Amino acid sequence: MSKAVAQLVLSQSERYDIKALNLEDFLPTAWTGVFTGDGDAVDVETAYERVAVVRTAVTLRANALASLPWEITTRRGTLVAFDAERLAALIRGIEIDLCLYGAAYLLRDPAAPLGLRRLHPRTITPITDAKRGLVGFTRRVNNTEVRLEPETELLHIWEPSVRSEVEPGVGLVTTALTQARALLAAERYQTAYFERGAVRPTVWMFAQRPTDAERSRFEQWLRQLVSGIRNAFRHLALSSEIKTVTLGDTLSDAVQPELLQRAAELMLTAFQVPMSVVFSSASNYATARRDYQTFILLTILARAREVAATLQPHFAAYNQTLRCNEARIDAVQNEELEKAEAIQRLTGQPVLTLNEARARLDLPQFVEDAADQELLRLRNRLAIAREAVAAGLDVRTALRLAGVNAAASAEPEEDAAKSLKKDEAEPELMPHEVQLYRDLKRAFLQLRQVMLDGADEITAQMFSETLYPAMRRNIETIAHLFADEMRAAIGVTVNVDALLADWAEEATRRQVEELLYPYTRDYIARAVAAWRRMPGADRAELVAMIEPVVGAKRAETVAITAATEAATAGVRAYREGMRAEHNLEYVMIWETANDERVCPICGALHGKREDEWGGRSGPPAHPRCRCGVRLVRKNEA
Numbered sequence: 001m002s003k004a005v006a007q008l009v010l011s012q013s014e015r016y017d018i019k020a021l022n023l024e025d026f027l028p029t030a031w032t033g034v035f036t037g038d039g040d041a042v043d044v045e046t047a048y049e050r051v052a053v054v055r056t057a058v059t060l061r062a063n064a065l066a067s068l069p070w071e072i073t074t075r076r077g078t079l080v081a082f083d084a085e086r087l088a089a090l091i092r093g094i095e096i097d098l099c100l101y102g103a104a105y106l107l108r109d110p111a112a113p114l115g116l117r118r119l120h121p122r123t124i125t126p127i128t129d130a131k132r133g134l135v136g137f138t139r140r141v142n143n144t145e146v147r148l149e150p151e152t153e154l155l156h157i158w159e160p161s162v163r164s165e166v167e168p169g170v171g172l173v174t175t176a177l178t179q180a181r182a183l184l185a186a187e188r189y190q191t192a193y194f195e196r197g198a199v200r201p202t203v204w205m206f207a208q209r210p211t212d213a214e215r216s217r218f219e220q221w222l223r224q225l226v227s228g229i230r231n232a233f234r235h236l237a238l239s240s241e242i243k244t245v246t247l248g249d250t251l252s253d254a255v256q257p258e259l260l261q262r263a264a265e266l267m268l269t270a271f272q273v274p275m276s277v278v279f280s281s282a283s284n285y286a287t288a289r290r291d292y293q294t295f296i297l298l299t300i301l302a303r304a305r306e307v308a309a310t311l312q313p314h315f316a317a318y319n320q321t322l323r324c325n326e327a328r329i330d331a332v333q334n335e336e337l338e339k340a341e342a343i344q345r346l347t348g349q350p351v352l353t354l355n356e357a358r359a360r361l362d363l364p365q366f367v368e369d370a371a372d373q374e375l376l377r378l379r380n381r382l383a384i385a386r387e388a389v390a391a392g393l394d395v396r397t398a399l400r401l402a403g404v405n406a407a408a409s410a411e412p413e414e415d416a417a418k419s420l421k422k423d424e425a426e427p428e429l430m431p432h433e434v435q436l437y438r439d440l441k442r443a444f445l446q447l448r449q450v451m452l453d454g455a456d457e458i459t460a461q462m463f464s465e466t467l468y469p470a471m472r473r474n475i476e477t478i479a480h481l482f483a484d485e486m487r488a489a490i491g492v493t494v495n496v497d498a499l500l501a502d503w504a505e506e507a508t509r510r511q512v513e514e515l516l517y518p519y520t521r522d523y524i525a526r527a528v529a530a531w532r533r534m535p536g537a538d539r540a541e542l543v544a545m546i547e548p549v550v551g552a553k554r555a556e557t558v559a560i561t562a563a564t565e566a567a568t569a570g571v572r573a574y575r576e577g578m579r580a581e582h583n584l585e586y587v588m589i590w591e592t593a594n595d596e597r598v599c600p601i602c603g604a605l606h607g608k609r610e611d612e613w614g615g616r617s618g619p620p621a622h623p624r625c626r627c628g629v630r631l632v633r634k635n636e637a
Contacts, residue, residue: 044100044173053264054173056278057271062095064300065307069328073321078455080320086113093118094157094307099271102159103168105137107148108314116155116314121168124154128166157310176270272299296331427556430563430626432478437559439470441552448550451543456528463517468508475566476504482570486631492584494577496570503569511562520549560624568618571629585634587611588618592627602627 047054066088072080090106097104101121109117119139127136127147137148137156148154161169268275274291304324315322326332429437443466447458479500487493527545548554571588578584590605590613601621605613619627 044171044177047173047177048100051267053267053278054176057176057268057273058096058099058173060273060277061099061271061300061303062092064296065095065303066092068300068304069325071323071325072315073323074456075319075321078457081459081461083113090114090116090118091307095303097121098157098159098303099172101168102161102171102174104157106155106311106314108153108155116311119154124148124156126167134166151313155310155314157306172271176267293331293334296329297335301326301329301332429556429559432481432567433559433563436471436474436478436563437556439474440467440559441555443467443470444550444552444555448543448546451524451546451550452539454539458520458524460513460517460521463520464512467512467516471511471562472504472508475507475562475569476500478563478566479504479570479573482567483574484570486571486574490578490586490631492578492582494574494581496573496577499573499576500570503573504566507565507569511558516558523549557623560626561620564620564625564627565618568620568629571631572618575631586631587634588629589632590619590627591630599625 048058049055070084070087070091072082072087074080094104094106097118097120103121103124105119105121105124107117107119108115123139123141125138125140126134127138129135134150136150137154139146139148139154150156158168159171161167163169265275268278272295274288274295276288276291277295301324308322308324311322427437446466447463450458450462480496483496483500524546527542531542531545543550568588575586575588578586588610590602590608590610592602592606599622602619602625605616605621605627610618618629619625621627
C-alpha cells in the first residue's frame with residue numbers, strides 16, 4: 001500500500017488564503033480548537049458594532065430611556081425651558097456607556113450644552129483609598145493625565161459590582177458576550193466559506209509523487225479554486241490518483257438557524273429587552289405591547305431614577321431639579337387606567353372624572369359654556385384667596401391679590417363671577433396715556449398670575465413676550481399723534497411713518513429688555529429670598545411683596561414715562577422729516593407746566609433749547625415726567 005505523501009508546501013500568508021492543507025503544515029494548536037490573535041477576539045466594541053442583536057438591544061434601551069418625559073423644574077415645581085434634544089442625546093449616551101462599559105462619566109463643563117459633557121469611560125480611572133473609598137478620578141488623553149473630583153467636576157454612574165466596592169461592574173454587553181461570540185463566529189464562518197470558494201477545510205493526498213509540471217498545475221488550480229465563489233466549480237484533469245479528506249461540518253450543520261435564534265434570545269434576556277419587541281414574528285401586537293409596557297415599568301424606569309439621582313448635584317447648583325415625570329409615561333398611565341377599570345367593575349362607579357382624565361392627557365379642563373368657564377376661574381381665584389387668608393393676610397387684601405374685589409366676598413359665586421369684570425378706578429391720566437396704561441396693567445397682571453401659579457421667577461423671554469405687545473403699538477400711536485400736532489401747527493406735510501416705526505421698535509426693546517426687566521428680575525429675586533426666610537409664608541404673600549413691580553401703580557408710572565418719551569420722539573421725527581424733505585431747520589424747546597408741581601430738574605430746563613439741555617435727548621427727565629417740547633425756526637430761537 002502506497003504511503004500518502006504531502007506535496008503542497010505553502011507560505012505563511014498562503015495558509016490563510018486557502019483551505020486545503022497537508023497534515024504536516026498544520027500548527028499544533030489547530031487540533032485543540034484554541035484560536036489566538038486580535039482577529040478572533042470579541043470585545044464590547046466589536047460586539048456592539050458587528051452583532052445586530054447587541055446593537056438593537058442597546059439602542060432600544062437607550063432610546064426608551066431618552067424618550068421619557070424628562071423635565072427641569074425650579075425647587076418649587078415651575079418648569080424651566082431647556083434644550084430637550086440635547087438632554088435626550090446626553091441620556092442616550094449614558095445608557096450606551098453603561099451597557100458597554102458598566103460606567104458612564106459626565107464632565108461638568110459650563111461651556112457645554114446643559115453644562116455637561118460626556119467622557120469616554122476608557123479614559124477614566126477611579127482613584128481609591130483604603131479608608132475613604134473613592135476619592136477621585138484620573139482622565140488620560142494623549143499621554144496627559146488630569147485629576148478630577150467626584151461630583152464637583154465629574155459625575156459618574158456605575159453598574160453594581162460583585163467583585164469590588166469602589167469600581168464599576170461589568171456592562172450588559174459583557175454579560176451577553178458568550179452568545180455574541182457564537183453569533184459573530186457564525187457570521188465569520190459563513191462569510192469566509194463563500195469568500196474562499198465554498199470549499200470546506202480539505203486535505204489533499206497523492207498516491208504517488210507527481211511530476212514537477214503536474215504539481216505546478218495542481219497548485220495553480222487549487223489557488224484559483226479557493227480564491228472566491230466564482231471559481232468554486234472549476235475542474236482539473238491529473239494522471240495521479242488523489243484522495244481528499246474533508247474536515248469540519250457543512251455550512252448548514254455549522255450555522256444552524258435554531259442555535260443562532262437561541263443565542264439571540266439569550267442575549268436579549270441579558271439585556272432585559274422583550275423578544276416580542278425585537279422579533280416581529282415572535283408574538284402578536286397585543287403581546288408585544290404588553291411586553292414593552294413591562295419593559296418600561298420594570299427596566300427603564302429603574303434606570304431613569306438612577307440617572308436622575310446621578311445628575312441631580314449638577315442641577316441643584318442652579319436651584320433646579322431634573323426629574324422624569326412618570327405620570328406622563330404611557331405605560332404608567334395604562335397601568336393606572338387598568339387599576340381604575342378594575343375598581344369600576346367592582347364598585348360600579350367611575351374612578352376618574354372627565355376633567356381628571358383630560359388632565360392626564362395634558363388637555364385643558366372641559367366646561368360646557370362661557371358661564372361655566374367664568375365660574376371655574378372664580379373658584380380657582382377664591383381658592384387662592386383662602387390660602388392667602390390662612391397665611392395671615394386680611395380678607396380684602398387676599399381677595400384683591402387673587403383678582404377678586406372685596407365686594408365679591410359677600411356675593412354668591414354666580415354674582416361674584418360678574419364682579420370680576422369690574423376694574424379698579426383708573427388714575428388721572430392724559431388722554432393719550434390711557435390705552436397704554438390699560439395694556440401695561442393687563443400685562444403686569446399676567447406676570448403676577450405667573451407668580452401665583454407657582455413660579456419663583458419671571459424669565460426674560462416671558463417678560464418680553466408679555467410687555468412687548470402692550471408697549472410697541474401704543475408708543476408708536478402716541479408718537480404719530482404728537483407729530484400730527486406739529487404738522488397742524490406748522491403747516492408743513494412730511495412722512496414720518498418709517499422713522500417712527502424704527503424708533504418704536506428700538507425704544508420698546510430698550511425699555512423692556514434693558515430698563516424694565518433687569519430691575520424687575522433683581523427686585524423679585526430679593527423678594528423671593530426674603531419670602532423663603534419667612535416661616536409659614538404663603539405664595540399670596542410673595543405676590544403681595546412683588547406688587548410694586550407687577551401692580552397697577554408701576555403700570556401707571558411706566559405709561560406716563562413712556563408716553564412722554566413717545567411724544568418727544570414724534571416731534572423729533574417731524575423735525576427730521578422737514579429737514580430731509582424741505583430743507584427746513586427747526587430746533588426743539590423744552591416746555592413744562594410751569595406750576596408748583598414742576599420738579600427742580602425740569603423747572604431749570606423750561607424754555608431752554610436742546611443745546612442747553614445738558615446732554616439730555618429730551619423729556620422725560622425722570623419717571624412720571626410730563627414735560628413736552630415745541631419747535632421754532634432755527635433763526636428765531
